Amino acid sequence: MEDDDERIPVSEAVDFGAAKLLPDVDRPAGWLLTVDGAPQSYVDLDDPTHLEFEYTRRLAHVLDESSPAGQPLDVVHLGGGALTLPRYTAATRPGSRQRVVEADRALAELVARELPLPAGAAGGLTVATEDARSWLTAAPDASADVVVADVFGGSRVPAHLTSYEFLTEAARVLRPDGVYLANLADSAPFDFLRPQIAGLNDLFGEVCLIAEPGVLRGRRFGNTVLAASRRPLPVARLVRRTVADAFPARVVHGDALTVFVRRARPVHDRDAVPSPEPPGGSFGVG
Numbered sequence: 001m002e003d004d005d006e007r008i009p010v011s012e013a014v015d016f017g018a019a020k021l022l023p024d025v026d027r028p029a030g031w032l033l034t035v036d037g038a039p040q041s042y043v044d045l046d047d048p049t050h051l052e053f054e055y056t057r058r059l060a061h062v063l064d065e066s067s068p069a070g071q072p073l074d075v076v077h078l079g080g081g082a083l084t085l086p087r088y089t090a091a092t093r094p095g096s097r098q099r100v101v102e103a104d105r106a107l108a109e110l111v112a113r114e115l116p117l118p119a120g121a122a123g124g125l126t127v128a129t130e131d132a133r134s135w136l137t138a139a140p141d142a143s144a145d146v147v148v149a150d151v152f153g154g155s156r157v158p159a160h161l162t163s164y165e166f167l168t169e170a171a172r173v174l175r176p177d178g179v180y181l182a183n184l185a186d187s188a189p190f191d192f193l194r195p196q197i198a199g200l201n202d203l204f205g206e207v208c209l210i211a212e213p214g215v216l217r218g219r220r221f222g223n224t225v226l227a228a229s230r231r232p233l234p235v236a237r238l239v240r241r242t243v244a245d246a247f248p249a250r251v252v253h254g255d256a257l258t259v260f261v262r263r264a265r266p267v268h269d270r271d272a273v274p275s276p277e278p279p280g281g282s283f284g285v286g
Contacts, residue, residue, distance in 0.1 A: 010114055014106035016153060021114055031115060033082045035107070038155040041082030043115055048087035054247040055183050055223035056084055058210045059148065061241040062227045063089065065234040066179050067145070072096045076144045076173065078132040078161070079151035082111050083125075090121035098125045099144075101136075103151075105129040133160050136169045144173050149182040157184060157275040162192075164199045164266035171203045180204065180228040185275055188218030190260070192275050197226065197257065199266035204228040208235055208253040209260065210242055216250055221279050 007023035017036040024030030029046035032039060042052035051057045063085075067073060072095035077086055080102030089096050102108045108129050117125065128135055132151050147170045151161050160166065170180050180200065186193040193209075200207045207228045215222035227233055235253045242249040252260055267273075 012106070012110050014110060015104045016107070019107055019110055021110070031082070033111070036154050038152070040152070041084045043082045043084050043087060045115060045118070048091040048118060048121070051084065051088060054212065054249070055225055057245060057247065058225040058242065058249060059085055059150070059181055059183065060088055061238055061245070062179065062181055062225070063146065064092070065237045065241065070094070073145040074143065075099070075146045075148065076139070077101065078136065078147065078149045080108060080111070080127060081150070082115055083117070085148060085150070086125055087117065087121060090125060096124055100125065100127045101132045102127060102129055103131050133166055133169070136166070136173060139173045141172055142175045144178060145175055146179050146181065147174055149180070153274070155278050159272040159274045160269070162196065162267065162275065163269045163272040165269050167199045167203055177231045178229065182226045183223055184226065185221065185223050185278060187215065187221035187276070193224060194261050194264035195267045197261050198264045200226060200228040201261070202266060204230050206231065206233050207257060208233050208238065208251055209257060210238065210249050210251050212247065212249050216252070
């Protein structure tokens with residue numbers, strides 16, 4: 001671990017923008033990754049279980065509660081960033097096999113060089129530098145316990161990763177009792193988010209939405225986490241975890257989620273659009 005006064009920001013052009021690695025003055029091994037000013041990942045090299053971003057904590061809650069503690073999993077991460085969730089999974093579920101798909105080759109090389117994985121974590125983790133949809137289409141049927149979709153081009157999810165056909169590929173790659181997780185950003189009236197939930201309802205049947213109350217009430221733009229499975233989700237445990245979290249959130253499920261979705265229908269490739277542009281200052285870093 002480097003001394004605080006030796007850590008300096010790293011700026012580098014990557015394939016899809018300008019990346020910066022910024023040391024956290026409050027945590028001796030903490031780093032923030034931004035691309036074109038938008039926060040992408042936060043990692044603590046000494047403590048991979050420390051999750052700084054609210055949405056990452058919620059993804060981890062679902063991972064923790066959906067399978068017995070410590071059980072190794074086959075996890076596909078669409079979108080790599082600084083590998084925050086893969087590091088967490090390697091620490092909490094040793095022996096897991098993890099495949100990370102990151103389209104930005106230069107970004108993946110920057111992270112590997114400047115933010116190396118802890119000893120023992122790299123053995124079960126591989127990184128493929130290609131388009132997430134292309135990789136998923138070529139992946140074998142029923143080959144993953146968890147698929148995590150956290151792909152942002154800058155601050156927006158690309159259109160080809162928002163369609164019903166994309167979700168169909170994710171469902172195919174998951175095992176029958178697998179779990180699909182997605183990090184998406186939207187604001188009221190949720191014209192982007194509601195069709196995503198409609199598609200997951202059709203493909204999986206069990207879906208829940210996790211978000212900060214202010215986002216759900218339409219007060220601000222923000223991240224939301226979707227979880228979907230063909231088996232019942234651990235909703236009661238997720239409610240307890242999210243309410244007690246340092247950043248409390250609500251879990252929307254069942255009839256309440258039906259009301260939230262209204263009459264939205266899944267969006268297909270021909271009509272798919274990127275996630276909405278965040279309002280100025282929503283996720284920016286000074």
